[in-house]
Amino acid sequence: MDALSMRRLGQELNVGAMSLYHHVASKEELLDGMVDLVFAEIELTESRDDWQTAMRARAVSAREVLARHPWAISLMASRTNSGPANLRHHEAVKASLRTAGFSIPMATHANWLLDSYIYGFALQEATLPFAGADELADMIHEVFLPQLPPQEYPYLNESANELTRSNYNPADEFTYGLSLILDALERARLVARP
Structure with a gap:
């Protein structure tokens, strides 16, 4: 949103920024x-x-x-x-x-x-940092589990392993x-x- 400006929008639409002001009074509008x-x-x-x-x-x-x-x-x-x-x-x-x-x-x-x-x-x-259950499972195996030695993080390690075994989908958390x-x-x- 910070990058949005009337000038930039005008360039994207191939019109002059000033012509946009015929339709809206300001960036806020x-x-x-x-x-x-x-x-x-x-x-x-x-x-x-x-x-x-x-x-x-x-x-x-x-x-x-x-x-x-x-x-x-x-x-x-x-x-x-x-x-x-x-x-x-x-x-x-x-x-x-x-x-x-x-x-x-x-x-x-x-x-x-x-x-x-x-x-x-x-x-x-x-x-x-992932899109969907499959990417999460890959990330758990490749990124998270190596950071979670079971003797140091038993509950996080246990959770990570269970989530991959159960085909956990974080999208289900919403409902x-x-x-x-x-x-x-x-x-x-x-x-x-x-």
């Missing part, structure tokens, strides 16, 4: 629009859906979108001028949580928790963690009911 386009790709939740189903679908969709646009992860919550897709997205999340019986504070907590998990997971996935979060939020929602 351009970034706002780019983030809004990313939000437009995320599946909207329906307030009439079961809240857990809706939040799960939204989270999975957001993860897929952020995998296609890793540059957007750090910008998603930083924009102060929200576009229409961004606002529709956040309205749908709040509507789903509120109609499910979450209080305003609990809906806010749930939204923050879910977004932190989704964005954090997407960021971690984008920076992993596992998401299920834990949704279950915890459901318990909190039920406890808070009058």
Whole structure:
């Protein structure tokens, strides 16, 4: 994102940088629009859906979108001028949580928790030194296990060996963690009911 400039964008589009200003007022407005386009790709939740189903679908969709646009992860919550897709997205999340019986504070907590998990997971996935389970297995054998003498690191060594034997796929961690979060939020929602 630091490398993005109106001049560079103009060069990429074979137009003068000044002609871009007929469409956007500044780089900040351009970034706002780019983030809004990313939000437009995320599946909207329906307030009439079961809240857990809706939040799960939204989270999975957001993860897929952020995998296609890793540059957007750090910008998603930083924009102060929200576009229409961004606002529709956040309205749908709040509507789903509120109609499910979450209080305003609990809906806010749930939204923050879910977004932190989704964005954090997407960021971690984008920076992993391997792509997929097969590359991880190779890396465990070639890089990690040689660094993990069993007498010095018995638990790390044990884990590394078990992960390769069980065809472990780190991509499955997202749905596992998401299920834990949704279950915890459901318990909190039920406890808070009058």
